[in-house]
Amino acid sequence: MNCTELPNAPLRGAGQPDLARRIRLLWRHAAAAALCVALTACGGGGGGGGGGVPLALLPAATGAGGSTAPDTGAGSSTGSGSTANAGSGSSTGTGSGTSPDSPPPASNVLAVTVDAGPPGAPTQVNIPYVTVTVCAPGGGSCQQIDHVIVDTGSSGLRLVASAMQGLGAFPLQQGSGGSAYAECAQFAIGYTWGAMRLADVQLGGLTASSQPIQVIGDAAVPGAPASCSNGDVGMNTVATLGAKGLLGVGPARNDCGAICAGMAVPGTYYQCPSGGGSCSAVAMPLAQQLANPVAQLSSDNNGVLLQLPAVDPDAGAVRVAGQLVLGIGTRTNNALGNAQAYGIDPGSFTFTTSALGRQYAGSFVDSGSNGLYFDTTALAPCTQPGLSGLYCPDSLRNLEATNTGTNGTTGSVQFQVNDANSLLNGHPGSIAYSDLAGTASGISGFDWGLPFFFGRSVYTAIEGASTPSGAGPYFAF
Amino acid sequence: MRFRHFAPSGASLLAALLATAGPVAHATLGQPLAAPTAGSSTGKAVRRQGESPAYSVQESTTPAGTTVRQYVDGTTGRVFAVVWQGPFLPDLQQLLGDYFQPFVQQGAARSRTDRLLRRDDVVVHSSGRMRAFSGRAYLPGQLPQGVSIDELH
Numbered sequence: 001m002n003c004t005e006l007p008n009a010p011l012r013g014a015g016q017p018d019l020a021r022r023i024r025l026l027w028r029h030a031a032a033a034a035l036c037v038a039l040t041a042c043g044g045g046g047g048g049g050g051g052g053v054p055l056a057l058l059p060a061a062t063g064a065g066g067s068t069a070p071d072t073g074a075g076s077s078t079g080s081g082s083t084a085n086a087g088s089g090s091s092t093g094t095g096s097g098t099s100p101d102s103p104p105p106a107s108n109v110l111a112v113t114v115d116a117g118p119p120g121a122p123t124q125v126n127i128p129y130v131t132v133t134v135c136a137p138g139g140g141s142c143q144q145i146d147h148v149i150v151d152t153g154s155s156g157l158r159l160v161a162s163a164m165q166g167l168g169a170f171p172l173q174q175g176s177g178g179s180a181y182a183e184c185a186q187f188a189i190g191y192t193w194g195a196m197r198l199a200d201v202q203l204g205g206l207t208a209s210s211q212p213i214q215v216i217g218d219a220a221v222p223g224a225p226a227s228c229s230n231g232d233v234g235m236n237t238v239a240t241l242g243a244k245g246l247l248g249v250g251p252a253r254n255d256c257g258a259i260c261a262g263m264a265v266p267g268t269y270y271q272c273p274s275g276g277g278s279c280s281a282v283a284m285p286l287a288q289q290l291a292n293p294v295a296q297l298s299s300d301n302n303g304v305l306l307q308l309p310a311v312d313p314d315a316g317a318v319r320v321a322g323q324l325v326l327g328i329g330t331r332t333n334n335a336l337g338n339a340q341a342y343g344i345d346p347g348s349f350t351f352t353t354s355a356l357g358r359q360y361a362g363s364f365v366d367s368g369s370n371g372l373y374f375d376t377t378a379l380a381p382c383t384q385p386g387l388s389g390l391y392c393p394d395s396l397r398n399l400e401a402t403n404t405g406t407n408g409t410t411g412s413v414q415f416q417v418n419d420a421n422s423l424l425n426g427h428p429g430s431i432a433y434s435d436l437a438g439t440a441s442g443i444s445g446f447d448w449g450l451p452f453f454f455g456r457s458v459y460t461a462i463e464g465a466s467t468p469s470g471a472g473p474y475f476a477f
Numbered sequence: 478m479r480f481r482h483f484a485p486s487g488a489s490l491l492a493a494l495l496a497t498a499g500p501v502a503h504a505t506l507g508q509p510l511a512a513p514t515a516g517s518s519t520g521k522a523v524r525r526q527g528e529s530p531a532y533s534v535q536e537s538t539t540p541a542g543t544t545v546r547q548y549v550d551g552t553t554g555r556v557f558a559v560v561w562q563g564p565f566l567p568d569l570q571q572l573l574g575d576y577f578q579p580f581v582q583q584g585a586a587r588s589r590t591d592r593l594l595r596r597d598d599v600v601v602h603s604s605g606r607m608r609a610f611s612g613r614a615y616l617p618g619q620l621p622q623g624v625s626i627d628e629l630h
Contacts (some may be wrong), residue, residue: 010491131557153590153606154597154606154607185607186565186607187590187606188566188586188589188590188591188592188603188604188606188610188612189584189588189589189591189592190586212540225509227508228569230566230568230569231569231570231577231578231581232569232570232581233581252608255607256607256608259541259542259564259607261540261582263540265541265565267565267566267575268540268565341556347564347608348564348608348609349608349609350609362540362609362611364609366590368588368589368590368606369589369590369591370587370588371588371591373587373588373590373591373604388585388593388595389585389587389591389593389595390587438587438591439593439602440591440602440604440625441602441603441604441611441612441613442602442626442630443560443562443611443613443630444604444605444610444611444612445609447590447591447604449588449590
């Protein structure tokens with residue numbers, strides 16, 4: 001047993017006790033002791049464990065909890081009483097591909113783990129992590145950073161400074177007069193802030209050379225300016241971000257895009273004078289913006305495939321192993337198969353979903369969202385304290401949605417919503433749930449978060465990239 | 478700026494168009510519309526005149542392209558709801574006023590893409606990610622009579 005026990009410690013910064021409570025729901029503080037079984041898979045080290053787990057051809061529908069064999073192999077999901085199964089398809093539950101003499105994973109594969117998160121962070125549910133290696137440009141100072149969130153809802157690599165060593169080897173992106181460029185990334189629940197540095201980014205066996213990355217909490221630049229923080233919560237530590245970084249592999253080539261190249265947008269890019277003083281919002285050319293590192297690879301650079309096995313709809317799973325495959329249709333391990341490509345709006349990267357008698361414009365697929373978030377009156381909201389904004393139907397609901405891409409592709413998908421109270425409080429050891437859902441604001445689209453990925457192969461094609469199903473941007477499943 | 482006046486029922490309305498362009502009035506949830514402040518965006522104004530409009534809508538767009546609609550009670554002149562949509566978050570501190578801190582401190586952050594504060598006196602829901610943010614805030618107890626939340630979008 002080599003698993004890290006997460007202390008039930010207050011989270012977020014000192015002096016902000018309310019914030020720990022604020023995130024109590026899905027950023028769970030439960031201890032993770034005794035949850036892990038496969039010791040070699042815990043901690044995210046090594047970067048390769050589980051990469052060889054065959055996950056191809058998972059069934060399209062998240063099915064009932066059929067097989068229940070707990071996993072025993074390294075890199076596969078583990079569980080005390082919970083399951084990771086893929087119905088009639090293959091699953092990590094077989095333990096295959098994990099023997100010591102199994103072949104190494106293909107160079108375009110990164111192991112993905114849904115687990116309790118890095119030490120020092122609150123335990124969160126439904127967060128997919130990978131290990132990324134960064135080196136100084138040209139090599140040197142290479143280091144593996146585990147527990148980096150795979151996020152199809154953003155673009156670019158962001159790493160927390162405290163999770164890196166020898167930052168000085170990673171050159172600052174500088175402007176005139178020795179000024180340093182910094183970036184602010186605003187999220188619905190707070191912001192990240194830090195210097196822009198250059199790094200060689202290794203994903204699996206492939207490398208994107210000399211990429212701009214955001215080093216969150218980097219002391220090389222002053223604190224976040226008011227137009228970035230805007231009174232909101234800083235997520236500038238492993239504890240507050242809940243991860244050591246974010247790997248944005250969304251449809252966008254750059255995180256902001258043309259608008260930030262053309263004008264200074266508060267809350268995005270900043271220039272910090274060398275002699276101190278406050279940083280000012282500044283326009284940033286595309287070439288210097290944070291870039292989706294996948295698009296910068298020399299091969300397998302048109303998008304990604306994220307594959308996660310199905311999990312039991314009632315019990316969830318304490319740990320899930322899957323894979324992030326680089327490229328779409330570039331090798332046999334990322335073929336599109338029967339997946340349909342749903343074109344998305346080139347500005348907002350959204351499509352349209354119809355479900356439960358309602359149409360949701362502005363819908364998107366986001367591995368960085370830990371639930372299915374959509375507004376409906378057809379599902380009962382939870383009434384329990386701490387579950388505000390989640391759905392608590394009486395029993396497991398089998399639902400169907402129809403998605404329509406901007407390219408005219410239409411298709412239906414099955415999804416499930418279960419009682420969030422019984423999931424979260426009835427199975428407190430679990431960390432992955434395929435049927436956790438919550439409300440949305442009523443004007444937003446359908447957020448197909450991580451629950452949608454379990455038991456599916458989901459492709460994210462980069463804007464303008466050529467694929468066997470046409471040019472990106474699109475989501476395919 | 479853009480004004481739309483609505484009557485609570487389907488009364489026949491005489492519509493007049495007032496096209497204006499100018500700075501945006503910075504208003505705050507629960508407060509009266511303040512005087513316009515220079516340096517913001519411009520917009521068009523549309524005024525539909527009828528008997529006792531329930532509310533008007535002031536719409537503005539930030540230079541970076543995020544649209545903000547503020548719903549103003551036709552009787553009290555106070556903002557009872559705010560809706561936003563666009564590539565970047567608007568200045569929520571300014572739009573939400575006294576409700577901003579409770580939203581930040583007590584709102585449930587279910588994911589990086591979603592935060593919700595639901596109290597008896599105020600509901601704030603912010604969601605999305607860069608390039609596609611949206612949200613809505615309103616004061617349930619101050620909706621003009623006959624006005625449904627569903628029309629605040």
